[in-house]
Amino acid sequence: MTHSPTGGAWRRPTRRPRWPLALALAAALPTPLSGGEADNGAPQRQPAARAMKTAEEAPSGRAGAEALDDAAFNARIRAVARDAFVTVHVTFRKDPAELQPPAPYHARYEDQGPEDLAREIAHRFVDDCRTLDLPGLWIDAAGTVLVTDLGFPTKLIDRIEVRTGDGKTIAAEPHAVLRDAPGWRLAARATGPCPAPAFADPGPVTPDMELTASWIEEIDGVWSISFGPLGGATLPLSGAPHPAWFRLGGGGGAPLPPPGPWGEVGNATGLTDRPLHLLFDHNAVPVGVALHERLPLAPEAPATWRGPAVQHGPAVTFEALRTLERKVIEAADRQVAEVKLTFRMTAPEDDADYRPRGSAPYLRDPFASPEEGRERTVYGLAVAPRRLLVPLGLNESLAARIERIDVALPGRESFVPGRFLGAFKAFAGFLVETDQDLAEPPPDLFAIEILPRVRPIATLRVVHKYGRRTSVFGYARILERQRGYRNRLADLPEPPLAPGTLLFDLDGRPAGFVATLRRDDEKVRALRDPDRGAYTAPWESGLHAEDNRLFRFRDIRDALEHPETAFDPDIRVKTKFEERRLVWLGIEYCLLNRELTRHLGIENPTKSGQIGVMIVDVYDGSPASRLGLRDGDILLAVREAGGQEPVELRFHEGDHAGFGMRYVGSAPPPESEEELWLAEPPWHSQRTPLNLLLTSIGKGKPVILTCLVGGKVIEKELVLEEGPPDYESTDRKKHEPTGLTVRGLTYEVRKALKLPPEAPGVVVSKVEEGSPAAVAKIHPYDVIQRVQGTAVDSPAGLVAAFESACAAGINTVKVQTLRLDRTRFVDLRFDMEVPAERIGKPGSEN
CATH class of the missing domain: 2.30.42.10 (PDZ domain)
Structure with missing residues (x-):
């Protein structure tokens, strides 16, 4: 048996269809969906060479099955596909509540979710007078059409038309969402029987089974039929518990959908770029439909691709989804409370003499200017009668400036005071507590153990939009798992879900939520690459952020019931002057440049002055003085003890705006008292990029300084400590x-x-x-x-x-x-x- 590079096993080469390379390519050439010739100049399909097999030889054949030669095999597939495939054309309408497209995706978090992107795409189609065109497949004679899961709210769909290969146009409407496969069933208003494939049971499915896939695609405006062998089967390594599966797009087999309008829509919904392939056995008998690139072989998962199960398997009607929506929103109205956070401004009117200086990214302040506002409204789920879980990020800088928290349930005219209990270390979320009972938590909060793959999961985002509470209902599916931070497998929902989204099963029971995964080294990551982001404000977390994860309530039960051990001690409310206290090293320094490093002969360790600062003064009794650092020594990098990557000291002139003495040394003294009044203070501010960096790492953290002393690179260990009050933090x-x-x-x-x-x-x-x-x-x-x-x-x-x-x-x-x-x-x-x-x-x- 031959093995794939990833450890899975292909089907035995001797049992695979014998498709010579030239003929296999010819088999993939399109043939027009209608009876006429294709007008795109593409050559017509030639019969593919195919080995003759008797019924007894066929690994999954049925007794008495007719053996076909290559020409008959190809002709039968073309005939079935030409009748069964249709094209579906979706015309959108604009959401009457959102006549303008949503703001760009970098807008505030509470205004953005997958439904907003779907709405933006729909509005774009309306503005361009375009339809969304996609493949469809008759699956019964009554007029049911199968399409891939669109992922669009039905309120954005104006009408759907189904066009057959013989040119007929039939109106259709969404009917149901498949439970066990990412697809929709459309109900077409057909006037007569529809040519649905006569699916047969493929019988026992093994990795040696030969399957052929047929699909349609639009090429230069012409919808054409293509077909080819299914990709190889992938088997687990010995002892692995996971089942085997076939796959599309591998081993020279049937490809995944081509780019085009799909990419545009797929970015919005995450679902519409899924395949829709009709599957045939070795005798050209239709046996299934591929709605996903993986086709599991296990008999306990038949509804994902086998024909009879796709035709008659369980589905959730859109009417049932609307009933579920009402149920979930009614429960949320009782269990999800409004939380209004009021932050202390960085430069309020009663403290106008405080002027934050510098532009170092470590303490970027989303509330640095009054126009940013000082209030934010978020929503929390009751996890205890007096406790709310807000599954959104609140970083150290923001938590320090919380001035007041007010909490109210829907329908209540007044707010009650709340307290910030703490933010979790494992994920971006925090707890708020009140002195009186607000709501009873869901009785089955920890009941759900797993979120099944493929099946729809109800989603709910409660946001403050246009000055009022808005509940946004939808659904998603878990189609893939991906290995991420600390080698953990994470479920990937499609469409991607925004942080703060609550998850429910199809019975309306709470299952979990979406939040940003926190990393042990997030501060250092942010210092090394501020634009990549670490644990930022909730409105700075993107919908497609790579660290957004699904968290089940059952998995975090201990953290919710015993939060004191799960909180991050660095994220807490501080007084105004506590917030301004800095971790310090106790030095004054200057930046390096190419000329200075060349003169001193230190171009290599400082990368020609790109990294490092030179000490020009050391404060008595400071950590630097206790380390034995002196004037002329150079600091190159800082690394947390136990960490692997240091943060190089790459500071720039722009980061030091206002950090020096304006009229001392390099500039002439003021010529008038008016000029003196406008001057900067005649001392160095201690809010330097270096001190801000150390403050971001945190008081009490052991670190290792990489220094250049006497021409040698050495390391010095110290525990970061808070400096004495400086001018900007003193009383x-x-x-x-x-x-x-x-x-x-x-x-x-x-x-x-x-x-x-x-x-x-x-x-x-x-x-x-x-x-x-x-x-x-x-x-x-x-x-x-x-x-x-x-x-x-x-x-x-x-x-x-x-x-x-x-x-x-x-x-x-x-x-x-x-x-x-x-x-x-x-x-x-x-x-x-x-x-x-x-x-x-x-x-x-x-």
């Missing part, structure tokens, strides 16, 4: 009467201004226009050291000093400030009214 206070907002004096400010650790002071972060502080010419980034001769050591201390002076009846206080290296004394009045003509920008000469 702040605002004193309304003076218009001053101040922050604590942090380590990088002291370093830049050369202040000793014991030096008092607070940093002015904002001055209101026209305020007493602006009139006194106090500027942002000035350091206030003393008030009335008393040292100020914190923002709260400054406010207390001002309030103490006011309580003592003092209207003007003497304030000592430091601007770069100059000490100034200013009089700051509390009771002054600023004339309108004096109101202007702080620091102006008005």
Whole structure:
């Protein structure tokens, strides 16, 4: 026996039909579907050479079967195929609820699903005044036509016409969805008997069985008949439990459908590019229909391709699907609750002195600008009376900024407060809890053990669309399994399903959901290739994302009942200043370039300056100082301990926008106080790409730094730790009467201004226009050291000093400030009214 390269076994060469190469090619040439000649210039089919076999020799023949020569064999197949095959022409209509095509596919997640893409395709056909043309097959005399599973909602179908080989046009309508094969049955309004094939039972099916496939395809506008031998049978290796199957498109056999309109529609529905092949035995007797490229040989799965089962096998009528839709949506109205997430804005109006700097991809912020909005509405399934599972991603950055959660069931006018419990480590989903019972979870939540392949699975997406709750019902099938992350086999639904989709069996029982699979190394993957994506916001997850998976409720029962052990500890709600705290290394650095690396003789390890940063300063007591790193050392990469691939430090000038000192060193000093007021702070921001990268990896994670020290590449191990508060994460206070907002004096400010650790002071972060502080010419980034001769050591201390002076009846206080290296004394009045003509920008000469 000969084996396929993948380990399966072909049929025995001695028992395969003897199709010489030239004649096999000739057998695949088309013949017109109608009785006339093809007008595409294609040569007509020549009789294929075929070995004569007696009934006794035929491996799956029936006693007394007539032995055919090649010409009679080919003629019989052509005759049956010409009568049995029809062409089906689908005319679409636009969805009245969606008169415009959906937004492009990169739009927000809640507006996109497979039904939206199907609608977009249908609208495109309507706009182009086109029909979707596909093969069909009579399967009974009453007028039932078999087509591949279209995957389109029937509300998008305006009419269906069936055209026969003799030119007749017959109206048809969708009738049922096959349960055990990816196909539809259409009910044609035929006026007389239809020439359906007389299917015979092929008898025992073995890998040595000889089958011939016939199909029709459109070539240059002409529908033509083709036929050829079925591909070889594939057998499992010894001991494997999986059954054997025939296959299309292999071993020189019948091909899969050609590209064309199929590809366009297949991208939308995932189902319409399936084959529709009529199968014949060695005596040219029709025995089955191929609706999938794999034809299982096991007798327990007859309905997938054998003719009688395809004709009379179980199916789900579209009326039954509509009944199931009502049942599923009614249950969802009781068990799926609305969850409104309110996020803290990155730069809210009450914190306008906070200016995030840099464009490093590690902390991309979907809410960085007010126009992005601060609320998102998602939906969660009750898994306990007070707990909801939201099967959508919520990454560390978003979870940190959750300000409020409100939960409501349909029909309730008010919301109840909810709490974020945590996000799961294994998949992109999170739990929300309330203080009162919301809904009873489905009683049979964990009942379904498996989702059977091929059979339809009911799907439901509950989304917030056009300002209201919308339930989108559909169905999908599991036709393939694919090996993915950690070598696990994953079911692939067709059409692809969006994260957040709930799954039900045909009885309406909940089975599972679709969510994005989380990886152990997702953070590092995102750092190496940000555009590939890791665990991002739910609206950044595409419908065709390679990590979307089907999760059965039964498989995650332990995680739902004991979530504390299944949560990701890094994804949690944080305060505003906790969110801004950074993991640090404790260095200042500069970027490399080709000229510098050539001068230093380090072109090879730094790839001519493409990777690496040079240390220019090390903070005392920092992790870098404890590692023994010094000025001039070069950092090349960082890798999590136990990880295999490091993240190379590939930073660019654009990533450092605003990360340096604008008027120190490389740029001339300001020429006016107006220019100084507009200047960046005279110290290095600690929100550098390096610190953001380390923060993304996470506090407490062991990592390995690859360094270039003294011309040698070495590795240093350390455990990442959170740095002390920096200017952008330290505490702040605002004193309304003076218009001053101040922050604590942090380590990088002291370093830049050369202040000793014991030096008092607070940093002015904002001055209101026209305020007493602006009139006194106090500027942002000035350091206030003393008030009335008393040292100020914190923002709260400054406010207390001002309030103490006011309580003592003092209207003007003497304030000592430091601007770069100059000490100034200013009089700051509390009771002054600023004339309108004096109101202007702080620091102006008005």
